[in-house]
Amino acid sequence: MILFLTKIGNLILSAFIWILMVLDTVMTFSILLILKPFDWNQAISYYVVNLWGQIIVRSNPLWKIKITGREHIKKGIGYVLVANHMSLADIVCLYCLGKNFKWIAKKSLFKIPVLGWSMSLVEYIPLTRGEHGSIRDSYQKAQEWLAKDVSVLLFPEGTRSKSGSLAPFKNGAFKLAILTGKPIIPIVIKGTGSALSKSRMMMSVRVNGSVKVLPKIDVDSYGPEQHGELRNKVWTLMNEEL
Numbered sequence: 001m002i003l004f005l006t007k008i009g010n011l012i013l014s015a016f017i018w019i020l021m022v023l024d025t026v027m028t029f030s031i032l033l034i035l036k037p038f039d040w041n042q043a044i045s046y047y048v049v050n051l052w053g054q055i056i057v058r059s060n061p062l063w064k065i066k067i068t069g070r071e072h073i074k075k076g077i078g079y080v081l082v083a084n085h086m087s088l089a090d091i092v093c094l095y096c097l098g099k100n101f102k103w104i105a106k107k108s109l110f111k112i113p114v115l116g117w118s119m120s121l122v123e124y125i126p127l128t129r130g131e132h133g134s135i136r137d138s139y140q141k142a143q144e145w146l147a148k149d150v151s152v153l154l155f156p157e158g159t160r161s162k163s164g165s166l167a168p169f170k171n172g173a174f175k176l177a178i179l180t181g182k183p184i185i186p187i188v189i190k191g192t193g194s195a196l197s198k199s200r201m202m203m204s205v206r207v208n209g210s211v212k213v214l215p216k217i218d219v220d221s222y223g224p225e226q227h228g229e230l231r232n233k234v235w236t237l238m239n240e241e242l
Contacts, residue, residue, distance in 0.1 A: 053095025
């Protein structure tokens with residue numbers, strides 16, 4: 001009986017958070033749409049999207065997400081941010097950093113009503129995996145943002161990890177950092193795999209997670225052909241932290 005009631009309680013709380021996410025997303029989209037003609041440099045919009053994620057995280061009092069190291073991301077400096085990826089919850093947790101950055105995200109996400117429209121309004125960067133033209137255009141746009149000292153965030157594993165272990169990294173983020181000369185900042189996420197893992201719709205009620213920003217890694221000493229060496233260094237640092 002206790003187990004049954006616990007399952008019912010979890011289901012109700014999970015449904016509540018999903019409803020809150022939908023309402024939060026609709027409100028965020030409405031605000032972004034109103035701001036668009038006036039907030040031409042997006043000085044306000046990024047606060048709005050950060051608030052979107054923070055509301056979702058804080059709506060569940062049993063989610064404990066510890067944020068450390070955010071001081072490594074300095075205001076007015078563009079970084080190539082790389083984070084491990086275990087759950088859809090990683091996305092909202094990263095907004096708890098309160099920093100301005102652009103995602104490189106799957107193009108299919110931009111087609112989702114309201115959510116995808118919001119992503120377009122704040123000029124996130126769509127990417128279609130396996131399409132050379134899309135990859136080229138995405139990284140060109142990322143270079144443009146970095147040239148304006150706006151950070152770009154990628155999941156170098158390419159997709160969510162099913163096991164929680166750190167998967168091999170793809171090369172794109174490290175080529176981008178070397179090409180632009182922008183430092184890499186690794187971000188290690190722990191404990192979110194159970195929050196909303198791949199192939200699950202129901203959220204976990206209790207989550208004890210963390211988002212830790214590691215010190216920057218300068219890329220000045222790396223040549224164009226040394227992206228593999230840089231990739232391996234970052235992977236090792238993040239894997240040790242995990």
